[in-house]
Amino acid sequence: MGLEDDLERYREVGEERRQDLAEFIQYGDLGQSRPDEVKIPIKIVDLPEFAYDQRDMGGVGQGEGAEEGQPVGEPQPQPGDGDEDGEPGEEGGEHEYYEMDPEEFAQELDEELGLDLEPKGKKVIEEKEGDFTDMTRTGPSSTLDFERLFKKGLKRKLAMDFDREYVREALKVDGMGPSSVFEWARGENIPVSKAWLEEEYADLSSDEKTTWTSMEEMEANVEQSSTAERIRRDGVDSIPFRREDERYRYPEIIEEREKNVVVVNIRDVSGSMREKKRELVERTFTPLDWYLTGKYDHAEFVYIAHDAEAWEVDRDEFFGIRSGGGTRISSAYELAAAILEEEYPWADWNRYVFAAGDSENSSNDTEEQVIPLMEQIPANLHAYVETQPSGNAINATHAEEVERHFRESGDVAVAYVSSPEDVVDAIYTILSTEEEAQ
Template identity: 85%
Template sequence: MGLRDDLERYREVGEQRRQDLAEFIQYGDLGQSRDDEVRIPIKIVDLPTFEYDQRDKGGVGQGEGAQPGDPVGQPQPQPGDGDEDGDPGEEGGDHEYYEMDPEEFAQELDEQLGLDLEPKGKKVIEEKEGDFTDMTRTGPSSTLDFERLFKKGLKRKLAMEFDEDYVREALKVEGWGPQSVFEWARENNIPVSKAWIEDAYGELSSDEKSRWDSIEEMETAVDQVTTAQRIRRDGVDEVPFRREDERYRYPEIVEEREKNVVVVNIRDVSGSMRQQKRELVERTFTPLDWYLQGKYDNAEFVYIAHDADAWEVDREEFFGIRSGGGTRISSAYELAAAVLEEEYPWSEWNRYVFAAGDSENSSNDTEEKVIPLMREIPANLHAYVETQPSGNAINATHAEEVERSFRDADNVAVAYVSSPEDVVDAIYEILSTEEDE
């Protein structure tokens, strides 16, 4: 094994030693990642390199322009040699990261949490012809379903054909005429017409009409050959096709739907939402954004901040902003409903509405306004994440009221996060609710 193989092996070991996904979500530096790239720190494995012995940097060598026998000068200081007179370094060393796109992140989170969310296609982006599974009575001759036509004709032949010789023998029973033979044929399910019997009877001579003393004698002496037996023996000369049996294959129209999703993230930015609470919101919402971005073809995000009023912000502001106002959560749902109705119709977009805060809300706002608004906004999933690091405050009842009102709903999840250790469980609670639905 050469040096190149050793280097590759060390790189593989390094990637395998990257921070565990759950550990990264709970404690990792999420800010190093971008919207389209998740960067997970690798536990560094130093790659082997050749180095000079620091105790003896002399020796004989021949550099550019040197002649054999020239004296060798003192080695020059190298960066990192620990020069005591040098200035302290100002640039940090490069960190190693394992980089994955949101799709890989979603796959790994599915495996780790035992999830398997199947995105739903909403917006029709293309209609194309699929398999020829539909049938129509008209069409070009090239699409005629001949196999079906042949089967129909063959089935009719089996239903209409009969052993003519056998029926002629019945006409030779003494004392029988066309009427008696017709009634006997009907009793024995022989599909012969009375006109055919009369024509066949007229072709018999007088002697032939008294060949058998009784029908029982004829049936004992003559074996009836079924149509199926005759076809197997002699083959088929003709099949009675009819125009009403014709069917033409028609391609099924397949609608290709794009898996679109819009994620509305709502956060309480009132004075009670201090830094630790904000960090728990970011640690919960960010992996959810990555996950859904990895699951859907096209993902868009709306960020709404609110205190007593609500307004749209960009992602950078969303996790850091803080106001000093009161709290009215319904203002955020009113804004979310307006944005979704105007820009993301339910017929074309999958919708996720995630809200987070410390469960403090103005009096009666949850029961009278928020819960009715949640019922009125169609969505794949509504979720509320309560962040209370120091335990529930006396008036922090919003999460409990939502949970109580939607106890039997299959598209509403409530999760409680009091520390980073709760984040992965909260994510599972939210996404497994969508999976069940």
């Protein structure tokens, strides 16, 4: 086992020591990542190496000023070797990062939470021909499904087949004519036509028409053979094909649909949304953004900040901005509805509308404005995340009102986050609501 093997083993250990996904979401440094690249810290494992002190010019195995064979005593600590008085060091370990794209992140989060969402494609981007699995009554002869035609004809032949010799013997019974034999054959489930009986009866001589004195005598002396026995003995001489049995194969038309998604992130930036609340919003929304980016072919994001009024911001501003104004949550939904209607039609886009705040809202705004707007905006999922690190404030009722109104709805989720420990549960609440809706 050489040095290369050692290095490879240490690299494996390093990857095993990357931060657990749930721990990373709750406590990790999300700011090191980008929208298209998730960077999860790895605790660095120091690689073994040889050290050579060029200042040491003494002989091999002999300390400075010591006679040969003299014990050198206990090694003395040197400056920089460690903290004094045996106290543990306080410096954090050096870190590198395990990098994953949003698709891998979504797969791992599905495993972590026990979910597996299947996005729906909406916008048709291509139509192509698939296998020749569909059928039509007309088409070029090269696409005729002859196997199907043959089976239909064979099935009809078997249904029409009967033992002609046996029926012909019935015509030889004294006193039986075509009409009498036809009635007898119907009772025996023999599919013979009256025209055939008349033709066969006309070919019989006078002596043949009195061969048997009764039907009982004929049946006792003539053995009827089954269709299977006759086919094994004589084969199939002809198959009755009919035009109405003809079917022509043509390719199935497959629509390739692009799975597009727009995520509208709404955040309360009023004066009550202090740093801890803003951090909880970021810890909840950022993994959701990565997850949906990984799940869909094309993902776009709209960020809306609001106090008493709402305005669109970019992602960098969204998590850090703070206002001193009051709160009117409906202003954000009004803006979201306008943007979605103009730029992201429901027929072409999957939609997610996620809002977060401390549940404080102006009087009656939730019941009279926000809830009707949520009902009017078509979306795969609406979600509201309440962030209240110190517990519910007296007037923080927005989340409860939304939850109470949409309790029976399958496309609205409400989650409560009071600390980083609640973040993963909140994400599960949101995504599991989407899974149940599917």
